[in-house]
Amino acid sequence: MLFNSIDFVLFLPVFFAAYWLVQPLKLKWQNLIVLTFSYLFYSWWDIRFTSLIILSTIIDYAVGLQLQRTNTPSTRKLLLGISMAANLGMLGFFKYYNFFVDSFADAFSYFGMEFSGSTLDIVLPVGISFYTFQTMSYTIDVYRRQLEPTRDFIAFAAFVSFFPQLVAGPIERASNLLPQMLKRRYFDYAKSTEGIRLILWGLFKKIAISDALAPSVNHIFENYGSMSAGTLVLGAVFFAFQIYGDFSGYSDIARGLAKLLGFELMLNFNLPYFSRNIAEFWRRWHISLSTWFRDYLYIPLGGSRVDKNKAIRNVFIVFLVSGFWHGANWTFLAWGGIHAMLFIPSFIIGTNRKHLSEHKPVTAWMMAPADFGKVLLTFAWVCIAWIFFRAPSIGIAGDYIYQIFTFSGGDVLSLNPYDNQPFGFEVVLLILFVFIEYGMSIQKINLYSSRVWARTCVDVALILAIILSIPIDSAQSFIYFQF
Numbered sequence: 001m002l003f004n005s006i007d008f009v010l011f012l013p014v015f016f017a018a019y020w021l022v023q024p025l026k027l028k029w030q031n032l033i034v035l036t037f038s039y040l041f042y043s044w045w046d047i048r049f050t051s052l053i054i055l056s057t058i059i060d061y062a063v064g065l066q067l068q069r070t071n072t073p074s075t076r077k078l079l080l081g082i083s084m085a086a087n088l089g090m091l092g093f094f095k096y097y098n099f100f101v102d103s104f105a106d107a108f109s110y111f112g113m114e115f116s117g118s119t120l121d122i123v124l125p126v127g128i129s130f131y132t133f134q135t136m137s138y139t140i141d142v143y144r145r146q147l148e149p150t151r152d153f154i155a156f157a158a159f160v161s162f163f164p165q166l167v168a169g170p171i172e173r174a175s176n177l178l179p180q181m182l183k184r185r186y187f188d189y190a191k192s193t194e195g196i197r198l199i200l201w202g203l204f205k206k207i208a209i210s211d212a213l214a215p216s217v218n219h220i221f222e223n224y225g226s227m228s229a230g231t232l233v234l235g236a237v238f239f240a241f242q243i244y245g246d247f248s249g250y251s252d253i254a255r256g257l258a259k260l261l262g263f264e265l266m267l268n269f270n271l272p273y274f275s276r277n278i279a280e281f282w283r284r285w286h287i288s289l290s291t292w293f294r295d296y297l298y299i300p301l302g303g304s305r306v307d308k309n310k311a312i313r314n315v316f317i318v319f320l321v322s323g324f325w326h327g328a329n330w331t332f333l334a335w336g337g338i339h340a341m342l343f344i345p346s347f348i349i350g351t352n353r354k355h356l357s358e359h360k361p362v363t364a365w366m367m368a369p370a371d372f373g374k375v376l377l378t379f380a381w382v383c384i385a386w387i388f389f390r391a392p393s394i395g396i397a398g399d400y401i402y403q404i405f406t407f408s409g410g411d412v413l414s415l416n417p418y419d420n421q422p423f424g425f426e427v428v429l430l431i432l433f434v435f436i437e438y439g440m441s442i443q444k445i446n447l448y449s450s451r452v453w454a455r456t457c458v459d460v461a462l463i464l465a466i467i468l469s470i471p472i473d474s475a476q477s478f479i480y481f482q483f
Contacts, residue, residue: 001044002477003253004207004470011041012257019261020187027184031158034181034261038163042126049125052090057160059086060135064142064149064156076143083139087132094124096328127167129325133292135160138174140296147175155181164257168250168478170268170288177263185262195259197448197455200462202252208469209433210245211476213238216426219418221390221400229404231416234423236383239390241430244273246479247286271441273382273434276374278342279352281382289325293318308348315347316340331388331397338385 001007015037022029043050063083067076138159141147150156159178165171220227220235227235248269258265272284282290301314316337323336346352367375384401391397402408415423439445447458 001041003250004203004476007044011037016260023185023187027182028152028154030185031152031154031181034158034163035154035161038158038161038166041163042161042166045126046123049128052094052125052128053131053161054157056087056090056132056135057157059083060139060160061150061153061156063139065151067139067142068149080139080143083136087136091128091132094128130169130171131160131166133171133289134174137171137292137296138178141174147178150178150182152182162258162263164261164263165251165254165265168247168254169286170251170254170266171292172265172288173292176266180263188262191259191262194448195256197459198252198256198259200256200459200466201447202249202254202256203466204462205245205249205252206478207476208465209429210242210249210479211471212429212469213242213245213426214476216418216423217242217390220416223416224396224400224403227403227416229407231423232400232404233383234415234427236387237430238426240273240379240383240386241433243386243389243479244269245433250478271437273379274375274438274441275378276355276371277346277351277378278339278381279346280355281378282339282343283355289322293322297321312344312347315343319343326389329392330394331391334394334397335385335389338381338388342381342385 001011015033018037019030019033022033039050039053042053060083063079066079070076070079138147138156142149156178159172159174159181162172162177217235217239220231220238224232224235251268255265255267266288268286268288270284270287272281275281275284298314298318301317302310303314304311306314319336319340320333321336323332323334323339326332326335343352387400388394388397391400417423436445436447440447446454449455449458
């Protein structure tokens with residue numbers, strides 16, 4: 001079920017009414033409503049995949065209780081291993097089985113040998129990368145004695161399957177979301193109003209920005225061989241904002257829906273394209289995933305506490321795993337590797353720890369030339385990496401970039417039209433969007449102004465933009481559903 005679909009428009013009011021009608025009863029009834037509707041929401045794609053969430057929930061709930069009952073190190077490690085094997089085993093089978101079979105076959109054929117392994121017709125369960133990481137964080141935190149396991153199975157199952165962020169994040173930690181499941185929630189008008197505005201802003205980014213750019217992005221990447229360098233650059237920029245509008249839009253909608261229910265989810269994006277270096281970009285982009293890998297992979301590997309060479313190794317591992325987390329394709333590994341190579345120089349000289357505050361690059365409309373240059377350079381590198389992320393193969397990504405820098409597709413300044421229409425609308429749309437985001441980054445534009453007339457104007461403008469941008473045929477899926 002998509003947030004931007006008619007199905008969800010009908011689903012949400014029914015859930016919302018049931019959720020708040022049972023509020024005067026015991027807390028378990030409210031959590032049971034969350035759990036029931038979350039399973040219904042997920043089953044809308046394929047009811048068979050709901051069994052995977054249930055299985056993961058049962059395993060980690062039981063492991064958590066057993067970890068509390070024993071202090072024997074070997075037993076605790078065994079219990080943690082069971083949880084990791086179950087969760088990563090399901091993720092690996094459904095997401096990476098065919099990738100490894102094909103890769104082995106290619107490697108053997110390269111040396112003139114044959115590999116007889118056969119691929120399977122496997123459908124990737126929606127959001128499996130998100131909810132497996134979410135439930136694993138619970139088991140790991142209990143194992144580390146950083147979190148007390150819960151005996152409330154309904155609350156735990158609702159935490160694992162919480163539908164606003166179930167299929168595309170943010171990846172919530174048990175330490176943040178689970179305690180909220182164990183407390184009674186009361187309707188808060190101010191929080192609900194803020195939630196509705198977050199939902200509108202998220203829908204605007206998804207429908208009016210991301211979906212509006214998608215046809216042009218598809219056209220440019222599918223016909224890159226006949227495109228000029230200028231058009232290819234434009235395609236990379238368009239994709240950067242397409243995936244940002246799509247993914248951050250989903251996160252905003254998820255956070256808004258959670259507020260309607262009395263929950264607070266973590267901020268997952270913080271204006272990443274105004275970053276001044278790659279390290280800052282990763283403190284602003286997909287924050288729930290980058291902090292997950294920091295706490296559960298980078299630090300256990302030794303982090304930066306080890307010698308420099310091992311620390312650089314740890315950085316590479318984290319970025320490569322992050323790339324592989326996104327999908328079973330060498331392009332995602334290349335994307336992660338590029339970010340690692342961009343990050344390492346900053347890590348070596350120590351500038352990766354700059355800009356740790358609220359990530360506000362400027363405080364006035366006129367950006368300092370040095371900051372402006374850093375933002376542009378960082379964005380350019382990010383766009384080059386996005387080409388690998390979007391391309392179907394490393395070879396095509398390499399050809400795409402080669403054509404940009406050799407101008408082999410024609411005049412660098414020419415822009416090839418899309419269906420005999422110039423890209424003017426998309427360019428104007430992006431300029432307006434960047435202007436708004438820039439104003440938000442320096443706190444000169446407030447979409448949630450305290451003045452009633454200003455809030456009303458913003459709300460009406462967003463609603464009109466969303467309605468005018470809704471596709472006639474069908475709702476467009478979110479890009480990160482495939483991960």
